[in-house]
Amino acid sequence: DQQVKQNSPSLSVQEGRISILNCDYTNSMFDYFLWYKKYPAEGPTFLISISSIKDKNEDGRFTVFLNKSAKHLSLHIVPSQPGDSAVYFCAAFEYGNKLVFGAGTILRVKS
Amino acid sequence: KAGVTQTPRYLIKTRGQQVTLSCSPISGHRSVSWYQQTPGQGLQFLFEYFSETQRNKGNFPGRFSGRQFSNSRSEMNVSTLELGDSALYLCASSFQEGAGGYTFGSGTRLTVV
Numbered sequence: 001d002q003q004v005k006q007n008s009p010s011l012s013v014q015e016g017r018i019s020i021l022n023c024d025y026t027n028s029m030f031d032y033f034l035w036y037k038k039y040p041a042e043g044p045t046f047l048i049s050i051s052s053i054k055d056k057n058e059d060g061r062f063t064v065f066l067n068k069s070a071k072h073l074s075l076h077i078v079p080s081q082p083g084d085s086a087v088y089f090c091a092a093f094e095y096g097n098k099l100v101f102g103a104g105t106i107l108r109v110k111s
Numbered sequence: 112k113a114g115v116t117q118t119p120r121y122l123i124k125t126r127g128q129q130v131t132l133s134c135s136p137i138s139g140h141r142s143v144s145w146y147q148q149t150p151g152q153g154l155q156f157l158f159e160y161f162s163e164t165q166r167n168k169g170n171f172p173g174r175f176s177g178r179q180f181s182n183s184r185s186e187m188n189v190s191t192l193e194l195g196d197s198a199l200y201l202c203a204s205s206f207q208e209g210a211g212g213y214t215f216g217s218g219t220r221l222t223v224v
Contacts (some may be wrong), residue, residue, distance in 0.1 A: 006153075009151070036215075041217065042217050042218075043115070043117075043201050043203075043215030043216050043217045043218050044154070044201070044215045045215070046213070046214070089153060089154065091154075097167060098144070098156045098159055098167045098169070099144065099156070099203075099213060100156065101146070101153045101154035101155075101156075102153055103151060103152060103153035104153050104154075
């Protein structure tokens with residue numbers, strides 16, 4: 001049972017444009033949602049998070065939007081840079097329980 | 112402040128063998144979680160330890176086991192290795208259990224031949 005789904009395996013974007021990565025979830029009890037970024041041969045690194053009581057969180061070029069009624073969240077990167085090319089994982093957890101990850105989306109930013 | 116350290120970085124084993132992977136969390140972190148990453152499957156949760164006790168467990172066979180020591184260091188063991196166990200095994204530590212805030216190590220790349 002996949003509680004967190006990233007339906008797009010890959011995304012290709014031109015440098016300077018917006019990258020939008022999507023994530024859907026099924027567990028309405030999730031309290032917190034996170035995005036991690038992963039380069040090859042490295043562990044995932046935390047990027048940005050959002051509490052279930054918010055609908056938007058912004059940090060520099062990165063903004064995460066949460067739509068609880070649709071059980072959907074998205075990560076916007078504006079403007080996209082070649083260094084943003086990586087695998088992006090959406091994750092969620094309910095306090096006291098494990099962190100659940102999606103399958104990841106490979107983002108390629110072309111210069 | 113040192114990050115999460117996983118050893119070894121790479122490992123090649125033969126089917127049927129067993130393997131032990133090690134994880135040293137960030138100093139002061141008492142929770143250690145293990146994940147398996149395979150292409151297309153994302154990060155699959157194995158187990159989480161807090162204060163030497165297993166708190167959460169994923170849907171993996173009993174061949175996968177772990178433990179945590181009093182200094183919060185953790186080991187993961189896989190017995191009777193199968194080809195499908197080839198993956199990147201990631202360890203993450205956090206200050207408290209079940210509260211996110213995980214910092215990941217670089218992982219151990221296990222190849223079973």
